[in-house]
Amino acid sequence: MQISASLDLPAPVSVAEVPIHAGNETLALDRKDLAILAELTTNARASHTELANKVGLSSTALARRQKALEDDGYIQAYQAALDLTQFGLTTTVLVRIALESQSDEALKAFEAEVVKCPSVVRCFLMSGTDDYILIVLARDIQDFERIHRTELSRLPRVARVQSSFALREVVNRAVPTVVFGETKR
Amino acid sequence: MQISASLDLPAPVSVAEVPIHAGNETLALDRKDLAILAELTTNARASHTELANKVGLSSTALARRQKALEDDGYIQAYQAALDLTQFGLTTTVLVRIALESQSDEALKAFEAEVVKCPSVVRCFLMSGTDDYILIVLARDIQDFERIHRTELSRLPRVARVQSSFALREVVNRAVPTVVFGETKR
DNA sequence: TCTCCTTGGGCACACCGACACGCATCCTGC
DNA sequence: GCAGGATGCGTGTCGGTGTGCCCAAGGAGA
Known part of the structure; x- marks a missing residue:
C-alpha cells in the first residue's frame, strides 16, 4: 500500500543520465495510481465506481488505493476551484x-x-x-x-x-504535467 | 437563484470612496453563498447535510444554492490538491x-x-x-x-x-481572502 | 520443487447516507 | 392582501461506501 516514499529525496543524478522525464527515484506509485491522481485532479467528486471504470480497476481496489493516496499524503485536500x-x-x-x-x-x-x-x-x-x-x-x-x-x-x-x-495568462496548471508521467512501474 | 452577476463588471469607483474591502458592485451572492464557497474551497467533497450544518441552512436549500453556484459558473470544478x-x-x-x-x-x-x-x-x-x-x-x-x-x-x-x-513560499492561496468578504447583502 | 506467506484484485452483500421531489410555511415587495 | 421567491420538513429511491471472503501471482525459504 504505497509505503515509504515520504522521504526518499531525489538521488543525485548525473547530468547525462536523464532522458527527458525528471525524477526517477523509484516512486512508490504505479501508472494506475497516477491515473487516479490525474483523474481526481479534474474530478475530485468522482465516485469509486466512476473512477474504477476510468482507471481499469474494481471499485474495491480503487477505494483501497485512493485511501492509501490520502493517508500517505499524496492528496492534500479536495477543493472547489472558483472562477x-x-x-x-x-x-x-x-x-x-x-x-x-x-x-x-x-x-x-x-x-x-x-x-x-x-x-x-x-x-x-x-x-x-x-x-x-x-x-x-x-x-x-x-x-x-x-x-x-x-x-x-x-x-x-x-x-x-x-x-x-500580466497582459495574458498563457499557462495555468495546478500540477505540472511531469508528475503524471514519472514512474518506473 | 443567484441570477445574472455574470457580466456586471466593476463599476467605476472613485478613489476615495472605497473603505477597505474591494469590489462592491452588488454581487449576486449573499453571505451564505460565500460561506458555501469558502467551505467548498476547503472540503470539496462535503455532503449537502454537512455543508448545511456549517452554513446554517437545510440540506434542501443548500443543494439548491450549490447547484446554482455551479450552473452560474462560480464553481469551475472540484479538484484534488496534490502535495x-x-x-x-x-x-x-x-x-x-x-x-x-x-x-x-x-x-x-x-x-x-x-x-x-x-x-x-x-x-x-x-x-x-x-x-x-x-x-x-x-x-x-x-x-x-x-x-x-x-x-x-x-x-x-x-x-x-x-x-x-524561491527560497521560501510565504503565502500560497488559491483564492484571495478578499473574495469571501465582499457582499452587500 | 513444494509450501508458506504476502500483496493486490475482484465479487457479493448490506447498510447507511445522499439526493431529489413535493408540499407547507414564511417573508418581502408591490 | 396577494404574488413571488426562498426556506424547511418529510419521504422514497437510488447509489455509494465499507466489509468480509476468496482467488491469483510472486517471493522466500526449506
Missing part, C-alpha cells in the same frame, strides 16, 4: 518588493503583515536582488491602485515596490 | 524570458511551445521589459539545470532567460 473572473478579479499583477534590510527581524515583520493582505495570493522569498515577489489579484488597474495604497504601501520595512501587469 | 513535495518538487523557480522580437508571430510560436513544457505551471505575458514570466517546479537546483537545458533553452525566439529561485 475568479466571476468575482471581477481579472487582473494579475506581479509585485517585486525590496526591503530596507535583510535582517531576520525585518523579514519576520514583513511576512507577518503580508499574509494578512487579502489581495495577495502568492508570496515568495527570493534569491537574488529582489527580496520578495508577490502575485496580486485585482479587478482592474484602478483597483490595483487602491490595493497598492491600502495593502502594499502599508507593509513594513519596504524600500522599493515594482509592479508588472 | 507536490511528495513528488520531490520542492524547488520553485521564477523565470523571466525576453524574446528576440515582439511580433505576433514570435509570440504565437513561443506560446505554442511553452504550453508543452511539462515543468511549467504558470506563464504570463507581461507588460514592461520582460516579455514572459514563468513559474517552474523542479526537484532541486540540479534538476532545474536539466529543465533549463531540455525545456527552456529549446523554446523558440528566446533572446534572454533569467532565473530566480
Whole structure:
C-alpha cells in the first residue's frame, strides 16, 4: 500500500543520465495510481465506481488505493476551484518588493503583515536582488491602485515596490504535467 | 437563484470612496453563498447535510444554492490538491524570458511551445521589459539545470532567460481572502 | 520443487447516507 | 392582501461506501 516514499529525496543524478522525464527515484506509485491522481485532479467528486471504470480497476481496489493516496499524503485536500473572473478579479499583477534590510527581524515583520493582505495570493522569498515577489489579484488597474495604497504601501520595512501587469495568462496548471508521467512501474 | 452577476463588471469607483474591502458592485451572492464557497474551497467533497450544518441552512436549500453556484459558473470544478513535495518538487523557480522580437508571430510560436513544457505551471505575458514570466517546479537546483537545458533553452525566439529561485513560499492561496468578504447583502 | 506467506484484485452483500421531489410555511415587495 | 421567491420538513429511491471472503501471482525459504 504505497509505503515509504515520504522521504526518499531525489538521488543525485548525473547530468547525462536523464532522458527527458525528471525524477526517477523509484516512486512508490504505479501508472494506475497516477491515473487516479490525474483523474481526481479534474474530478475530485468522482465516485469509486466512476473512477474504477476510468482507471481499469474494481471499485474495491480503487477505494483501497485512493485511501492509501490520502493517508500517505499524496492528496492534500479536495477543493472547489472558483472562477475568479466571476468575482471581477481579472487582473494579475506581479509585485517585486525590496526591503530596507535583510535582517531576520525585518523579514519576520514583513511576512507577518503580508499574509494578512487579502489581495495577495502568492508570496515568495527570493534569491537574488529582489527580496520578495508577490502575485496580486485585482479587478482592474484602478483597483490595483487602491490595493497598492491600502495593502502594499502599508507593509513594513519596504524600500522599493515594482509592479508588472500580466497582459495574458498563457499557462495555468495546478500540477505540472511531469508528475503524471514519472514512474518506473 | 443567484441570477445574472455574470457580466456586471466593476463599476467605476472613485478613489476615495472605497473603505477597505474591494469590489462592491452588488454581487449576486449573499453571505451564505460565500460561506458555501469558502467551505467548498476547503472540503470539496462535503455532503449537502454537512455543508448545511456549517452554513446554517437545510440540506434542501443548500443543494439548491450549490447547484446554482455551479450552473452560474462560480464553481469551475472540484479538484484534488496534490502535495507536490511528495513528488520531490520542492524547488520553485521564477523565470523571466525576453524574446528576440515582439511580433505576433514570435509570440504565437513561443506560446505554442511553452504550453508543452511539462515543468511549467504558470506563464504570463507581461507588460514592461520582460516579455514572459514563468513559474517552474523542479526537484532541486540540479534538476532545474536539466529543465533549463531540455525545456527552456529549446523554446523558440528566446533572446534572454533569467532565473530566480524561491527560497521560501510565504503565502500560497488559491483564492484571495478578499473574495469571501465582499457582499452587500 | 513444494509450501508458506504476502500483496493486490475482484465479487457479493448490506447498510447507511445522499439526493431529489413535493408540499407547507414564511417573508418581502408591490 | 396577494404574488413571488426562498426556506424547511418529510419521504422514497437510488447509489455509494465499507466489509468480509476468496482467488491469483510472486517471493522466500526449506
